[in-house]
Amino acid sequence: MLKLGNVEFKSRLILGTGKFSDTATMIAAIEASGTELVTVALRRFNRDKPSDDLCAPLAKLKGVKLMPNTSGAMNAKEAVRAAQLGRELSGSPFVKVEIHPNPHHLMPDAIETYLAAKELAADGFIVLPYIPADPVLAKKLEDVGCAAVMPLGAAIGSGSGLSTAEMIKLIIRDSNIPVIVDAGLRAPSEAARAIEMGCDAVLVNSAIAAAKDPVAMAKAFALGVKTGYAARQAGLMPKSDIAVATSPLTSFLK
């Protein structure tokens, strides 16, 4: 079971809700994925125009928890304000802290994210920060009470896969809280690999929303995540690229 704060999840797939062609497709993809946790940007909450609002249709889903995110915030102060408003509007204790001051490449701001996460964790939120794949930052966020860390596999929307795999392995090695790869995944096989590597879950949005058939792709990601976890449980055989020398190097040992 994946445990975030005091909440347990059977599914290890978390979905983002942007970029879909319509609400019906988004909902169908969420249902096909079997996810129990979805993230939605506060900037896409629209209380004034129901047809433009992403929050209300998600809140209606049974068995799926909402995690507002602070995308659009440029610094810790704005993210904290957004998180508080998101909690007020959605009633959810979860928050994905997402601070990207450059609105084009959307890379997370490590410093501001740390400051916001610390404040929000102290305020009782279940905090999941979206971060660069930095093992030191990950430990510091654990120390201030985050429920998980979410290092990026690659840039948001890039579909470049697990380009930060080596750093993520270091994060996993020393982490006492769940590690969730967020951003960059393109194919279900990459989700499987992330889970095989030891990630506790993956968060996927663009790869599903921008696929030719988003609903079918959501299902495929669910299978990828399950396969990865089953493989990890089964125990992967050790990798070995050391050939055994015909003249043993250790023959001198008595």
Next chain:
Amino acid sequence: MNLPAWLNPEPWLNRTFTAADVQHALGAESPDEETLAALLSPAAADFLEPMAARAQALTRRHFGRTIQLYVPLYLSSWCSGGCAYCGFASDRQTDRHALEFDAVEKELVAIKAMGFEEILLLTGERSHKANLDYLRECVKLAARKFHNVTIEVFPMSGNEYAQLAEAGATGVTLYQETYHPETYDRMHRWGPKKDFFQRLEAPERALAGGLRFAGLGALLGLADPRHDMLALYRHARHLQKTYWQTGLTISFPRIRTEAGGFVPPHPVDEKMLAQIIFAFRIVLPDVPLVLSTRENAAFRDGMAGLGINKMSIASKTTVGGYGDRGSEEGQFDVSDTRGLDEFCAMLRSKELEPVFKNWDGVYRLTA
């Protein structure tokens, strides 16, 4: 008058590009001026289909299957400017209006009722009716109702922009019109707008003053489009490097024959416009590209999602157009006159979601 080295497009203008150059540009891993010059070249006109495919893939990757919507509100048609191509220039015989604050409020209510969340407030050059104080009040009124309030007005000082940011404005749109100094001088016959550099540097002053979005563009038709588009790209890259936290957008307004009989000396046809937009999507894959109702419905429908990811609709270019004065002559003729519902239905039929709210007032300086 010479353009500064960071802006000057000349080094890329005198090259001849071949089909092989265009193919190379289409696959460029790190697009640059060379890439753009190749994609804007006559040789690239034969590659519209692969350029469109690449533009669509990049648009979908970065913006998903969504089109962000905004709406303009013309506050005042008073203008001290002498732009040769503009229906509101000070020597044009036209009825001038500036909305009083209660009329602004009425327009805002009407627009909000349509469902918009991003509003663009427009005036002409600084005038006795439309000055900083007036604009600041209008921004305040709009910020009470709309999450995202942006302005397309006369260039200001950094301090003035800061006051508008404090009042609730988040972004500024300011087209250089043309990056060709001699043409610029000829087109802008008098007034403060004659100063090319005062205008060129205005977006930087706005960003330094606390605004976080900047919209750039050039009026297609005034000068050689390749010159202007390369300079526009260089301007955008300059701002991205200098103000790295800025959200840029780029628009592609085509100048039309206006009241006063202005005929654009370098007309850009639909194919060329499409080529320009595809090229920009390829060289700036994560920058929102905007297309307004200046263009006709068929062209807009085709370009939605094909490079373009942000559009206006249901626009009135007359002052007071959303209320009582809908039928008067505007700054330019709206070509796509469809209503909001019809336009959204078109987007949905193309599996594109119209997005009204994509920002939140909670991120405002004043919040």
